[in-house]
Amino acid sequence: MIEFRNISKVYKMGEVEFVALKGVFIAVQKGGFISIMGPSGSGKSTLMNIIGCLDTPTEGSYYLDGENVSGLTFDQLSTIRNRKVGFVFQNFNLLPYASAYENIELPMLFNGKKNTERKRRVNELLEMVGLLPWARHRPTEMSGGQQQRVAIARALAMDPPIILADEPTGNLDSKSGHEIMDIFSRLWKEGRTILMVTHDPAIAAFSQSTIRLLDGAVQENGAAH
Amino acid sequence: MRVQLLHLFWNEFRKRREKTSLITFAIAWGALSLLLLMSFGRGLSNAGSVNFKGLGNTLIMVSRGQTSKPYQGLPRARRIHIHMEDLELLKRQIPGIAMISPEANNNHSISYHSKESNRSINGVYPCFAEMRSQVPQAGGRFINDLDQEKARRVAFIGWNVAKELFGGGNPVGKEIRIERTPFTVVGVMKKKQQSSTYQGPDSETVYIPFSTFCQIDFQRFLDRIHIRPADPKDALFMENQVRRILGRKYRFADDDANAVNFWNTIRDYETGAKIFKGIEIFLSIIGGLTLLIGAVGVTNLMYAVVKERTREIGIKMALGARRRHIVMQFFLETSVIFFKGTLWGTLVAFNIVSLVNLIPVGYEDFGIKAYLLRPIFSFDILIIFLVVLCVLVFVSGIFPALRASRQNPIDALRYE
Numbered sequence: 001m002i003e004f005r006n007i008s009k010v011y012k013m014g015e016v017e018f019v020a021l022k023g024v025f026i027a028v029q030k031g032g033f034i035s036i037m038g039p040s041g042s043g044k045s046t047l048m049n050i051i052g053c054l055d056t057p058t059e060g061s062y063y064l065d066g067e068n069v070s071g072l073t074f075d076q077l078s079t080i081r082n083r084k085v086g087f088v089f090q091n092f093n094l095l096p097y098a099s100a101y102e103n104i105e106l107p108m109l110f111n112g113k114k115n116t117e118r119k120r121r122v123n124e125l126l127e128m129v130g131l132l133p134w135a136r137h138r139p140t141e142m143s144g145g146q147q148q149r150v151a152i153a154r155a156l157a158m159d160p161p162i163i164l165a166d167e168p169t170g171n172l173d174s175k176s177g178h179e180i181m182d183i184f185s186r187l188w189k190e191g192r193t194i195l196m197v198t199h200d201p202a203i204a205a206f207s208q209s210t211i212r213l214l215d216g217a218v219q220e221n222g223a224a225h
Numbered sequence: 226m227r228v229q230l231l232h233l234f235w236n237e238f239r240k241r242r243e244k245t246s247l248i249t250f251a252i253a254w255g256a257l258s259l260l261l262l263m264s265f266g267r268g269l270s271n272a273g274s275v276n277f278k279g280l281g282n283t284l285i286m287v288s289r290g291q292t293s294k295p296y297q298g299l300p301r302a303r304r305i306h307i308h309m310e311d312l313e314l315l316k317r318q319i320p321g322i323a324m325i326s327p328e329a330n331n332n333h334s335i336s337y338h339s340k341e342s343n344r345s346i347n348g349v350y351p352c353f354a355e356m357r358s359q360v361p362q363a364g365g366r367f368i369n370d371l372d373q374e375k376a377r378r379v380a381f382i383g384w385n386v387a388k389e390l391f392g393g394g395n396p397v398g399k400e401i402r403i404e405r406t407p408f409t410v411v412g413v414m415k416k417k418q419q420s421s422t423y424q425g426p427d428s429e430t431v432y433i434p435f436s437t438f439c440q441i442d443f444q445r446f447l448d449r450i451h452i453r454p455a456d457p458k459d460a461l462f463m464e465n466q467v468r469r470i471l472g473r474k475y476r477f478a479d480d481d482a483n484a485v486n487f488w489n490t491i492r493d494y495e496t497g498a499k500i501f502k503g504i505e506i507f508l509s510i511i512g513g514l515t516l517l518i519g520a521v522g523v524t525n526l527m528y529a530v531v532k533e534r535t536r537e538i539g540i541k542m543a544l545g546a547r548r549r550h551i552v553m554q555f556f557l558e559t560s561v562i563f564f565k566g567t568l569w570g571t572l573v574a575f576n577i578v579s580l581v582n583l584i585p586v587g588y589e590d591f592g593i594k595a596y597l598l599r600p601i602f603s604f605d606i607l608i609i610f611l612v613v614l615c616v617l618v619f620v621s622g623i624f625p626a627l628r629a630s631r632q633n634p635i636d637a638l639r640y641e
């Protein structure tokens with residue numbers, strides 16, 4: 001479902017070039033649960049962003065569902081981000097002045113889903129993450145764990161087949177972290193493909209296999225748990 | 226653009242309202258100054274033309290002069306007087322004359338009971354009233370053709386003369402004396418604004434039929450001949466015709482500008498109108514520049530807003546927002562801010578103009594008040610204003626919006 005062929009990413013900062021990924025080959029099957037590990041700066045987030053079509057590789061080709069994504073326009077990539085992937089970030093990235101309800105609704109607004117359908121879906125998701133009473137609250141009024149659950153609900157709004165989570169538990173205590181992981185396990189069992197960056201072996205233990213990165217290169221692929 | 230997105234944009238705008246209130250205020254201020262400058266400029270220009278008409282509406286005045294160059298062996302500096310038969314001559318020889326009236330005047334004592342004063346007594350034809358914008362107050366009239374024909378002893382008096390002799394009472398029908406000869410007052414002049422005079426304001430003058438004037442005052446010359454051309458466009462041409470005809474009779478050069486004097490209100494009015502229009506345009510440009518500075522400020526503030534919301538833009542892009550969604554949101558936001566600011570500015574300007582117009586302006590206030598206290602807020606001002614505004618909205622809205630949409634989603638998400 002996800003296939004990287006010789007992907008490289010070079011960041012230019014003025015004169016200085018920084019190679020964040022070099023010659024990466026990976027393949028992730030549908031329904032996989034992969035954790036991505038590696039030291040800070042090894043290119044984990046860069047990899048995730050390219051998978052999620054937030055960023056484009058400098059070299060190489062990326063096939064998503066058999067389609068080469070490399071030549072697509074911004075708006076075509078927007079459609080992929082909207083329908084095929086759901087992002088969960090370490091720092092939640094919720095809109096501060098929107099309620100939990102409005103945050104979850106957002107991806108559906110960009111897609112033009114009907115009013116009644118949006119309402120049904122948002123309530124369904126709020127119930128799933130156990131936050132129905134918090135629908136009208138803003139992120140600032142919620143705990144980290146609750147905010148991350150809103151973020152997960154938002155990632156699921158368009159019912160995407162792929163979930164990309166970049167250190168989803170990084171800002172949470174271990175109890176909230178485990179609650180989040182329970183949700184991910186459930187999503188995986190429902191048949192979604194999950195890629196998750198983490199530093200924590202206990203969190204990585206939830207996944208099927210691990211990709212280890214070092215200095216932008218894949219060091220180890222497929223260590224099973 | 227989908228309706229639910231508009232709804233989203235509106236909601237976000239409402240929630241961040243306080244953050245844009247300064248921008249709204251800047252726009253309101255710019256709109257207010259532009260509209261006020263345009264309205265006061267228009268008022269100024271209007272007061273200018275009203276005052277010009279106070280002297281006379283499309284009028285050429287001819288009066289005596291002195292030659293400024295030798296002609297056919299005659300020396301310069303000869304005095305040229307005009308006489309009653311010149312009026313007949315001009316009337317015969319110039320077909321384009323719509324109205325013509327002689328005017329002769331002299332100061333005489335006038336009295337009513339014990340009140341006495343010395344005023345300019347002017348002998349004129351009935352058409353003089355029309356040419357010089359003199360309208361009688363209700364209950365009275367100007368001197369008429371029969372008065373002139375029968376040399377009746379009737380007088381039409383300026384409102385200041387009426388006040389002087391009668392106080393608050395009604396002068397019409399009363400008998401006054403001019404040098405001991407009894408005259409019946411037939412009318413009092415309605416107040417008017419007048420910026421130019423030649424022998425004191427009309428409000429302090431007494432008008433009697435020309436024929437009657439000849440019986441009480443024995444001067445040989447006319448002081449002035451007033452002419453109205455049938456077509457105001459002929460004003461200059463007619464002035465030259467008059468000069469030529471009189472030049473032939475009194476023997477002075479056609480191009481001697483001082484042999485007889487002309488006061489051509491049509492020509493004055495045209496230059497005056499141009500000057501006032503110039504002032505009006507100048508004020509509008511200043512107002513426009515104020516608004517432009519406002520718009521530059523708004524553009525900058527919108528750039529700041531875009532910057533402040535960078536992360537939010539990144540989040541939306543990650544969730545599937547297209548470029549045009551981002552452009553639309555910021556552009557619409559700028560438009561709404563402009564709309565709000567303009568609405569306030571316009572309302573305040575409109576009210577100021579209305580309030581200023583409530584300040585009474587006396588008819589003797591020929592000067593500053595009449596020019597400054599009668600601003601006009603007209604429809605075409607509003608149209609020009611709105612066109613200027615639309616251009617500014619577009620310019621200050623589109624660039625920040627484009628910048629917002631052209632960001633790289635990753636950089637936007639990493640923005641602190």
Ligand SMILES: Nc1ncnc2c1ncn2[C@@H]1O[C@H](COP(=O)(O)OP(=O)(O)OP(=O)(O)O)[C@@H](O)[C@H]1O
Binds near residue numbers: 018040042044
């Ligand atoms: N937009 C960017 N511009 C310039 N350099 C970048 C950019 N994004 C990432 N980098 C650099 O690329 C390298 C890899 O970054 P990346 O965020 O992928 O690391 P990471 O493995 O996610 O690290 P961490 O565990 O700290 O999140 C880093 O050295 C980073 O400084």
Ligand SMILES: [Mg+2]
Binds near residue numbers: 046
């Ligand atoms: Mg990272």
